[in-house]
Amino acid sequence: MISHAGHLEPHWHGRAAQPRRRRPALFIALIAFLSILAVAGGAIVGGGLLYAGSVASTFSSTVKHIPNAFPPAATRPVAVSTGAMNILLIGSDSRGDPTTISATGTSNQRSDTLMLVHIDADRRNVYVMSIMRDLWVPIPGNGTAKINAALAWGGTPLVVQTVEQLLGTPIDHVAIIDFQGLAGMTDALGGVDVDSPVGFTTVLKPHYTFVKGINHLDGSQALAFARERYAFPTADYQRVADQQALIRAIVSKVLSRSTLADPAAMTAFVGAMGRYLSVDEKFDLPTIIGLAASMRLDGASSIHTFTMPTGGTGTSADGQSIVNVDQNSLSALRTAYAHDQLGTLAQTR
Template identity: 40%
Template sequence: MSRAPVDPSPASTDPSSRRHGRAGARGTRRALAVLGALVLLLAAGSLGAAWWFQHRLDSNIERLGDPFAAIEDGPVREDVAAETEAVNLLVLGSDSRISAGDPSQWKAGAQRTDAIMLVHLPADRESAQVISVPRDSWVSVPGHGQAKINAAFSYGGPSLLIQTVQDLTGVPVDHFLVTDFDSFTAMTDALGGVRIRVPEDIGDGDQVFFSEGVHTMTGEEALAYTRQRHGLVNGDLGRVQRQQNWMRAILAKVNNHRNDVGTMTSFLTTVSRSVAADDGFTVDRMRELFLSARGLSTHDVTFLTAPSSGTGRSADGQSIVVLDRERFDPLMKAVARDRAAAYVDEHADDLDILPATVR
């Protein structure tokens, strides 16, 4: 099938950052969004979204053109018999979103990528899986040999990153979105802050930044929480989980305030001003996805980190993340075949699933 038009808690200096082919109990309240990508579905489904409001939101989104046009081949979609098809969104957290649609402005190292997430919405629309790929994962980048995966965005923008991810995973990418973590601070503040549980004091040894307990964090506080490097038992992989925890907290806050017209109007406006997307990911397309996935609960969204065997050194001395292909490849094969929910249920003990409380 072709690509359509398209427990919530109360950097390296390297230039690091192909078009195609239920986990957890269901909550009693419905979520209308997943991450910066699926959260945009609210734009079409929430507040009764009048035409003028949808148009305003759509006009706020920075457009990337068609990054798939430059990709000649890609994975073949296998779920063609389904009444609705699975949708895969590649979501990028960059340090610079503005002018992301002009590949000529990209220079090696000029735009770093702090987060790469593959969001899978199955054809049955009963779950969603969000898989973070560590930015330092050592992979093959077409035309550039072995490199950190976030180098693909720096080298060639959305098209090269999409191709790199598709080649690595065998998963067809349908839509591409870029945001930045400064934008996530604005989204957080538009919601009046988010609740994040800190299981133990967080600090650098001399100063405590966050004491043990539940905090209602502002955007700046949440950003500081996710950017801490020192004292994390698993380093950058710990940062990935904190990023996911922040996003989960945003989801929970949106879910709890989805009927608050004032808050949601402010939030949706902020979101629409904070992302860049491929031309095919219009508000009409988001509305279509929202209507098909409106039964999702926050507990139906599973956050994972791509399986790895830890860190290492490349031949040229770079610090890298080594993907565990014996665990990574079967997971991605399940995503490509739209069997991710069942696979995660069956292999939960072997996967890096976001826990209810993050250190």
């Protein structure tokens, strides 16, 4: 595991006043992306290219594309040719207009959560790193601020540029998602079994209660489970851990034999996901099929989730509550991304 000073220790996994509602948007994008790869990849192995092509085509016909998703080439890090792939997942909170989240320039959008998905070169493992939304980082052209401000100040390109410069690694694809698809997606799977790290009752009505351990969740319960942060002393740290637990549960259900064996159900499921997802213009149908065909995941154990190491919480000079970067771990993390060594890094922590 990766440690960080002054706060909870994030783990690698292979398996207040009335708050306003927030979107657990990023992990939905992850579910959509991994599900497409899992279903299409499994279809190629078990049902042939026709099934895989049908799944990918359904996704391609429903998903939206983000124009100009990336910053100018001159501002981007030079890629090391490892064959690995990085996908940045961006979700926005309820304050902004979802139709403008990919636009450059100032807006009222803030990214609720960020996740960086790293698919290793041999396509056998996927590493999902959550980035705390209050992480205090340099935002190009804007000084130092919370990382979630990048979307408001410069749209998708500035978010990409901020993450690329923070981690020193290029982003290959971008996805933005609307939270409303979560309940329907979970219900389409017949619910999921989530291993909750802690027991808690949600602050927001209708006050769902979850036990520590396995909980069978329908769509509404899954949405509440992923949204909650006010019930915890550690707030967003625990919410991120809960989102990661839900990711593993849904991906495990999607990868199950019974789910993969039902082409009609899976095609409908993928179509439902696509309606809530926007991706960069290069993530087209041939790319989807090609990537899916290359995946060699060994079930849910191939999906590894963790949180970017932080140096605990603090207060900025202008009085904001912030999360500090763990500078001692940042160098090793940058090296691991650059050289496709996240698996090795995990083993040494």
